Amino acid sequence: MTDKPKKKGYDFTEVEAKIKEFWEKEKIFKTQIKDNIYSIDTPPPTVSGKMHIGHAFSYAQQDFIARYRRMNGGVFYPFGTDDNGLPTERLVEKLKKVKSKNMSRTEFIKLCLKTIEEIRPDFINDWKNLGVSADYDKCYSTIDDESRKISQKGFLDLYKKGEIYKNKFPTLWCPECQTAIAQAELEDKERSTYLVYIKAKVEDGSFIIYATTRPELHPGCIGISINENGQYVKVKSNGESWIISKDALEKMKEEFDLELEEEFLGKDIIGKKVEIPYAEQTVEINHDISAKTEYGTGVVYYCSYGGLDCVQWLGRHPEAKPIHVMDESGSYTKGLFKGLKSPEAREKIIELLEKEGSLIKKEKMNHAVNTHDKCGTDIEFIATPQWFIKLMDKKDKLIKQGNKVKWYPEYMHKRYDNWVNGLEWDWNISRNRHFGIPIPAWECKDCNEIIIAEEKELPIDPLQTKKSCPKCGKEATPEVMVLDTWATSSMSPKIASNLVGDKVKLPYSLRPNAHDIIRTWAFYTITRAYLHENKIPWKDIVISGIVSLKGEKMSKSKGNVIDPKTVLENYGADALRFWASGSKLGSDLDYQEQDLVAGKKTATKFWNATKFVFMNLEDYDGKTKPKSRLETIDIIFLNKLNQLVQTCTESFEKYEYSKAKLEIEKFFWKDFCDNYLEIVKKRIYNSQGDEKISAQYSLYKSLLTITKLLSPIMPFITEETYQTYFKKIEKGKSIHTSSWPKAEGQIKEIPCHADFDSFSEVLSQIRQAKTAAQKAMNSEITLTLEKDIIKNLGETLKDLQEVTNAKEIKEGKFNVAFIN
Numbered sequence: 001m002t003d004k005p006k007k008k009g010y011d012f013t014e015v016e017a018k019i020k021e022f023w024e025k026e027k028i029f030k031t032q033i034k035d036n037i038y039s040i041d042t043p044p045p046t047v048s049g050k051m052h053i054g055h056a057f058s059y060a061q062q063d064f065i066a067r068y069r070r071m072n073g074g075v076f077y078p079f080g081t082d083d084n085g086l087p088t089e090r091l092v093e094k095l096k097k098v099k100s101k102n103m104s105r106t107e108f109i110k111l112c113l114k115t116i117e118e119i120r121p122d123f124i125n126d127w128k129n130l131g132v133s134a135d136y137d138k139c140y141s142t143i144d145d146e147s148r149k150i151s152q153k154g155f156l157d158l159y160k161k162g163e164i165y166k167n168k169f170p171t172l173w174c175p176e177c178q179t180a181i182a183q184a185e186l187e188d189k190e191r192s193t194y195l196v197y198i199k200a201k202v203e204d205g206s207f208i209i210y211a212t213t214r215p216e217l218h219p220g221c222i223g224i225s226i227n228e229n230g231q232y233v234k235v236k237s238n239g240e241s242w243i244i245s246k247d248a249l250e251k252m253k254e255e256f257d258l259e260l261e262e263e264f265l266g267k268d269i270i271g272k273k274v275e276i277p278y279a280e281q282t283v284e285i286n287h288d289i290s291a292k293t294e295y296g297t298g299v300v301y302y303c304s305y306g307g308l309d310c311v312q313w314l315g316r317h318p319e320a321k322p323i324h325v326m327d328e329s330g331s332y333t334k335g336l337f338k339g340l341k342s343p344e345a346r347e348k349i350i351e352l353l354e355k356e357g358s359l360i361k362k363e364k365m366n367h368a369v370n371t372h373d374k375c376g377t378d379i380e381f382i383a384t385p386q387w388f389i390k391l392m393d394k395k396d397k398l399i400k401q402g403n404k405v406k407w408y409p410e411y412m413h414k415r416y417d418n419w420v421n422g423l424e425w426d427w428n429i430s431r432n433r434h435f436g437i438p439i440p441a442w443e444c445k446d447c448n449e450i451i452i453a454e455e456k457e458l459p460i461d462p463l464q465t466k467k468s469c470p471k472c473g474k475e476a477t478p479e480v481m482v483l484d485t486w487a488t489s490s491m492s493p494k495i496a497s498n499l500v501g502d503k504v505k506l507p508y509s510l511r512p513n514a515h516d517i518i519r520t521w522a523f524y525t526i527t528r529a530y531l532h533e534n535k536i537p538w539k540d541i542v543i544s545g546i547v548s549l550k551g552e553k554m555s556k557s558k559g560n561v562i563d564p565k566t567v568l569e570n571y572g573a574d575a576l577r578f579w580a581s582g583s584k585l586g587s588d589l590d591y592q593e594q595d596l597v598a599g600k601k602t603a604t605k606f607w608n609a610t611k612f613v614f615m616n617l618e619d620y621d622g623k624t625k626p627k628s629r630l631e632t633i634d635i636i637f638l639n640k641l642n643q644l645v646q647t648c649t650e651s652f653e654k655y656e657y658s659k660a661k662l663e664i665e666k667f668f669w670k671d672f673c674d675n676y677l678e679i680v681k682k683r684i685y686n687s688q689g690d691e692k693i694s695a696q697y698s699l700y701k702s703l704l705t706i707t708k709l710l711s712p713i714m715p716f717i718t719e720e721t722y723q724t725y726f727k728k729i730e731k732g733k734s735i736h737t738s739s740w741p742k743a744e745g746q747i748k749e750i751p752c753h754a755d756f757d758s759f760s761e762v763l764s765q766i767r768q769a770k771t772a773a774q775k776a777m778n779s780e781i782t783l784t785l786e787k788d789i790i791k792n793l794g795e796t797l798k799d800l801q802e803v804t805n806a807k808e809i810k811e812g813k814f815n816v817a818f819i820n
Contacts (some may be wrong), residue, residue: 010607012572012600016716020128022723024136028734029070029077031135033500037076038069039508041493041538042134043521044080044142046087047116051126054514056564057589058544060580062512063132064657065542067712069509070133071740076504078496079134081123083116084143085485086177086374089435091115100434105463105480108434113143130564131573131715133736138499142488143437147495148459151488152440154532155429156452158389159441163531164429166443166450168385170305170314170322171428172370175330175341176377179432180386182484183424185520187373190366196350197297197361199242200224203273206234206241208285209248209360210299213367215353216345217303219335220325221279223317225288225300228267232298235260243269245298252297256360266291276301277358278336278349280323288313305381307370308424322383328432330380342378387430387439387481391527395420401526404536408655409586412515412543416526419519427527429487436482438462444469444476451476490524493537508538515543515586542655545588562591574714575599581661581713602665603717606710609673610721613699616684622700622729626690631683632795633759634698637676640667640756641702646743648709657713664709672706675760679803704730705741754792759800762789766804769816782808784815 023029040062045055069075089100092108092115100108124136140147158164171180196215199207208224226232231246235258244252252258266287273282290309291300302313304322314320327333330341336352337345353359370379391398398420407413430439438461440453451467453460462478469476488495497504506529513522522541529537546553549562567576578599583589630638644667651660680695687695704726711718715736722735732738762785770777783806785793790811793800801809807819 039076044082078138173382174372188368208243220304220323223302228287230293245293388426430481442467442476511538571596620696631694633799780819782817
């Protein structure tokens with residue numbers, strides 16, 4: 001094998017590998033706990049095999065903030081991985097080619113833990129390659145012993161307070177994953193289906209008409225509802241009497257050739273019995289608030305747990321008894337549809353209803369259905385024993401807690417409020433899975449007594465520990481369910497603080513949060529902080545957007561996914577971070593390769609500019625100032641630099657890193673490279689004494705300041721320039737542990753009225769004139785400037801003369817005359 005030829009110029013591959021090794025070896029990001037340390041409740045990414053571009057986007061943005069804060073007094077920035085729950089279980093099944101259902105819980109948990117330990121180092125390395133400056137020695141896993149202990153203790157605390165209860169209740173259920181899920185795990189997907197209009201025979205011989213998208217649930221039908229105060233009619237259709245609302249008559253009369261028989265109020269038919277096709281029992285017509293005469297036919301049919309509306313209907317009609325027609329796999333258990341899943345059962349019953357004449361109409365339609373966000377399966381409602389945290393009695397209080405947190409951007413706060421206001425039931429925290437944190441409880445089936453673990457026993461697995469009922473003395477049944485992963489992740493501030501002996505207290509300074517998990521991680525963490533400590537979990541929350549490609553959200557199914565590993569190999573971490581810094585908080589960002597090219601060019605330009613500067617600073621100690629004052633042009637440039645420091649500081653304080661990046665980029669390319677370096681070049685080469693020292697002082701100070709300002713966004717190139725050029729003078733171990741530049745105020749008493757922008761504007765006009773004349777920039781000229789401009793430029797006129805190679809400057813109308 002031959003060695004690869006060494007690249008000329010700045011080699012980001014070599015530099016990033018070297019700098020990453022330096023950071024780790026020297027423990028640059030080691031946590032030093034101080035009073036009022038800036039603390040970040042870092043999102044623990046799910047161990048899913050590798051980082052995706054959305055991770056790179058949002059974690060780079062939070063790292064901008066972490067690096068800025070580290071330079072302003074220190075930061076608590078631990079790293080965590082979310083290892084428990086369904087995603088890990090599925091990953092282990094895929095990697096190890098096993099099925100959890102075919103293994104004992106103990107065996108599968110051991111396999112999961114072993115697999116996590118195998119893959120976690122490579123997984124974490126993706127974040128290190130991106131330059132995420134977390135303290136990786138302060139790293140937690142949401143399934144390790146300490147996290148299990150903290151999560152289980154949280155369960156015990158809330159159970160003792162009466163905030164957790166167990167109940168057999170119709171819950172959101174994923175037939176594919178065969179577990180209960182929480183409302184926050186729902187994702188709407190559009191499905192194509194039929195809206196079918198059905199007639200059901202009433203005891204008086206007429207037929208009541210209703211419409212549904214779930215006819216396959218007819219075996220579990222438990223009710224027919226109308227509006228008792230609404231206007232209903234009997235109409236003739238092919239010799240049959242149909243009952244519909246008066247509003248529906250206007251919509252249906254032409255299609256079905258309906259003839260009005262009589263009008264009546266809904267209350268006139270309340271209590272009449274109805275035979276529902278393929279139902280196990282007859283039902284009675286009743287009143288319910290959900291029935292609207294203007295919607296559909298004005299008649300609504302209800303089955304056991306067909307959806308949220310059915311669950312709510314059952315709550316309003318306790319006299320109706322549910323009929324369970326589906327098992328935990330989503331298969332029907334009774335009658336003609338036994339063994340079928342909903343799509344097959346729906347197709348079969350529509351066919352049967354058509355044959356027997358009960359189906360009078362079907363309409364093809366698209367509608368949104370609730371699916372499980374982990375697997376995309378349509379959810380069902382199935383009644384199983386589950387554990388819940390009480391939420392419905394606290395919605396107003398949780399809104400108030402959300403109001404205490406400062407949201408960036410503010411408009412994202414509305415998503416939180418909308419979520420809380422839209423809650424329909426308590427938080428289901430139990431999952432019917434093998435892998436996860438066991439619920440530390442046992443139950444005596446004879447006494448209906450719940451027994452919970454003692455704190456000193458934690459962490460504990462009830463399947464491995466026997467408990468007796470305190471009432472009857474019989475052995476209690478261990479809880480087999482595990483906690484929802486969010487029930488643990490919502491304790492992330494406590495889990496992270498545990499890494500440093502609980503020295504970091506609520507509220508943390510910051511929570512970085514993607515906007516798609518406001519309803520989960522943000523909401524649940526606010527809830528837990530309130531329930532456990534009556535506090536908010538953090539003072540500020542910053543919300544990141546998502547990455548799109550050509551305006552579309554990236555997804556594997558669309559084949560429009562960008563692999564960050566490939567981006568890092570081709571462009572480097574600094575370039576990727578440069579791209580990520582181009583998006584404001586809360587804003588989605590379209591992936592554009594040209595932004596990566598720009599980032600790569602900026603890194604190269606920065607390296608070359610630094611080399612050029614230090615070629616002319618070999619005899620300079622970084623501190624010496626001229627014995628008299630600085631040169632005027634240097635003063636107005638440093639004033640411009642001071643404005644940049646102030647703008648960047650204010651921007652970072654408000655988490656507006658994109659504004660800071662834009663200002664730094666503009667200043668570096670235009671003001672520093674294009675203008676100032678050219679302005680001082682001759683003075684550096686040809687002058688001696690104070691004139692040269694003034695240029696050297698200004699160059700050193702400005703370049704060091706730019707390096708520091710750019711370091712949160714492009715940490716590798718700035719560290720490399722610091723280690724190569726600045727360290728021997730500054731003595732600090734790393735640019736990232738140095739102090740953030742301070743805005744020092746304007747340098748006054750300048751013997752001219754110009755600022756650097758007005759000087760640069762005149763310089764630009766002269767350059768444009770040379771370009772238009774197709775002359776080289778070093779062409780000799782005679783320059784004519786208006787009187788006011790000459791006066792404003794004052795002492796900087798000589799700098800303008802040198803940089804433009806003007807042999808003479810005259811007073812008059814602006815003109816550039818070339819000397820042959």
